Amino acid sequence: MNKYIKEKNKVDYNLFGKDVNDISTKYGLPQDVKFCKKCVISNQRPNSEVEFQHNETTNKKTIKLDENETCDACKQHDFKKNKIDWLKREEELKELCDKYRKSDGSYDCVVPGSGGKDSVMAAHILKYKFNMNPLTVTWAPHIYTDWGFDNFEAWIHSGFDNYKLTPNGRVHRLLTRLAIENLFHPFQPFMMGQKTVAPRIATAFNIPLIFYGENEAEYGNPLADNNLSTRDEKYFSLEKEKEFYIAGEKYSDLKNIFKLSDADLQPYTPISKQILSEKKIKVHYLGYYIKWHPQDAYYFSIKNSNFKASPERTAGTYSKYNSIDDKIDDFHFFSYFIKYGIGRATYDSAQEVRNGDITRDEGKQLVKKYDGEFPQRFAEEIFEYLSINKEEFADIFDLFEKPYMDKEYFMKIADNFRSPHIWKYENKMWLLRNTVW
């Protein structure tokens, strides 16, 4: 059988020399790496992606730095701090809830989440402050951490009904493997399910209102996106007949080549625009109506849901309380570091600098110390998870030139996704050409 997923080529190290003229960039990233003067983020940070249109040829749009080298996320933060009338916004939320609240015992809103600090806070505020009757909805992690599972249970036991969709493990593993081979994006199939699970359940149960906590746009999407209370439907819906991709593969190829069925792919498939409009489903951000501070959400969830931080710091960073429920998460941020030169410590400290929790100099030191650390703690388990073994994948095993995953092959794939404008190769070591520190 023809090997459809070829072993990644050897890297041309000449492209990564010390002084290369006319250095090429991948993914349409800006050639000159610059850092925000207020936080620690670089101009390489990609905006939110419409994942079901994402393939190997996609060019990324990235965060804007203005003429004073201040990023959009910092400007948005200042705007929220100084320009928004939060009492008026809360009044708007009350009006929205009044419009949708049900008193016949049925659910009136959907709150997607995992039991992390943001979903705990969102569900509690809606239920206990605004007297709503939320249905919480969860898209299960790839492999729970022990503390992630405990936090999920604690959330539900603190007073909520929950529907959890756990994807077919065989399909989920295969798609995740393909997303790594094609896009070096181990979290992509998870994110696709995560974005569609709430609208899918809202549609099935006729619950027209969905509430997320924070708007991810606040971390760097164009400023205009932030002045809306609703999530743009382009991230989770599509006209029915349009072609789309999962894991960087065409939907039709996943069926024809990888032998997956429509039913197998259903959790990853965008919702039909027509159904969304017929059912009048709207996705709102609570962070638009209520001032959202990540550390406050953390303390709130300890108090109200028995939430526990991770007993150990997350690989690649210093933090212990955000995005801690999935063992593959470490690899998600590691892949960002390879592709964009931005690791998890950069993300965490950029946010904490903006929120005034740490200074920019402290942030720089944390980035220097932790960014890009290889996520060793769950590596063996994850590589086994990502391996295409002959027993379970007999019908497609031969499509892979390198079916089994190990650290050596994972790092070989990683090297193929490095961009020469971000990385240089010196004395057999990969080094960033530019750092914030």
Ligand SMILES: [Zn+2]
């Ligand atoms: Zn900034």
